[in-house]
Amino acid sequence: MTIACPQCGWKFRHQVKWICDECRKPFYTFDHHGVCPACGHVHEVTICPRCRVFSMHEHWYRDDDDDKTWGERILRIPKSKKKKKRSQDNPQP
Numbered sequence: 001m002t003i004a005c006p007q008c009g010w011k012f013r014h015q016v017k018w019i020c021d022e023c024r025k026p027f028y029t030f031d032h033h034g035v036c037p038a039c040g041h042v043h044e045v046t047i048c049p050r051c052r053v054f055s056m057h058e059h060w061y062r063d064d065d066d067d068k069t070w071g072e073r074i075l076r077i078p079k080s081k082k083k084k085k086r087s088q089d090n091p092q093p
């Protein structure tokens, strides 16, 4: 799993701390799932240090790197002999 900004893709690293809205103490928000370890304040949104856009904390957790952690996967390959995809028949406006 990757922790990255939903807006610009900036990846979290332990060089940036976020300041608690409540007690103003800096902490690694992704180590504590948005909860301040000092006062327990829950931060539902997290600002990106690069693009300065607030995003929902949950949206920072991405699944797109799961391939590395899942290990082996077995997928069915559908038979594609029947018909071609129709997407070419219906070009988008």
Ligand SMILES: [Zn+2]
Pocket (backbone or CB within 6 Å): 005, 006, 007, 008, 009, 010, 048, 049, 050, 051, 052, 053
């Ligand atoms: Zn960003």
Ligand SMILES: [Zn+2]
Pocket (backbone or CB within 6 Å): 020, 021, 022, 023, 024, 025, 036, 037, 038, 039, 040, 041
């Ligand atoms: Zn706090």
